Amino acid sequence: MPLAFVASLLQFLAVEAPHLVTEVRKLVEAWAARKGIPREALLAALAPVDDRVKAVDAAVDQHITDLWGDQTQPDGTRK
Amino acid sequence: MLDVPSGIRRVLAATVIAVALSGCGASTEQVALSGATVTANTTRLVVQTAETGALALYRAEQVVAVDLVKARGGTREQAEAAVLAVRAKWKPVWEAIDAATAAHAALVAGIGAYEQGKQAIADVSRVALALAKAEQIAVAAIEQAKGAR
Numbered sequence: 622m623p624l625a626f627v628a629s630l631l632q633f634l635a636v637e638a639p640h641l642v643t644e645v646r647k648l649v650e651a652w653a654a655r656k657g658i659p660r661e662a663l664l665a666a667l668a669p670v671d672d673r674v675k676a677v678d679a680a681v682d683q684h685i686t687d688l689w690g691d692q693t694q695p696d697g698t699r700k
Numbered sequence: 701m702l703d704v705p706s707g708i709r710r711v712l713a714a715t716v717i718a719v720a721l722s723g724c725g726a727s728t729e730q731v732a733l734s735g736a737t738v739t740a741n742t743t744r745l746v747v748q749t750a751e752t753g754a755l756a757l758y759r760a761e762q763v764v765a766v767d768l769v770k771a772r773g774g775t776r777e778q779a780e781a782a783v784l785a786v787r788a789k790w791k792p793v794w795e796a797i798d799a800a801t802a803a804h805a806a807l808v809a810g811i812g813a814y815e816q817g818k819q820a821i822a823d824v825s826r827v828a829l830a831l832a833k834a835e836q837i838a839v840a841a842i843e844q845a846k847g848a849r
Contacts, residue, residue: 684763
């Protein structure tokens, strides 16, 4: 079972079924310890979270614009 | 959502064993190295999972705040103020996750340095412990942000 698949599965569960994460995590840890994951299988480093936070913020800003409309005037000021 | 104490116990046990065996032969060092590797992988999974859940909550809280202002007939400025309050509350979470990410990168680098003979296994174990602490802080920050809703 590829480690990347396990990571994707946990990500899916975190969003869709967070109540299952604790148990699945125990299974994953037991699996990882049993397998003795080799050095070459070390997961790549996570990218800084900043870009993902900005993506969420942009989506929320768009939601605000959808609800109230774009009130920015041609000169960049707000009505 | 996350079982932090068991994670810490696991890492502490691996670290204690690693440090205790650090002065011994290559085979015991391999045991310690294996422990550090498992720590790197499982902790990364935990941080990644926690981050995904946190981002989903972060988005949901903002959308709920905006929708509430709209339902009450509020202004766009009020909606933006409500969103800013949510963003400020979650800022420590992103800082803690970045710290955990950096700690993970340091452990991976430490394992690589050990394999090249540039770092002692005891140092690798200490970095593994630092990663466990960073994970604990990140998860606690998320729990605090969730509790402050």
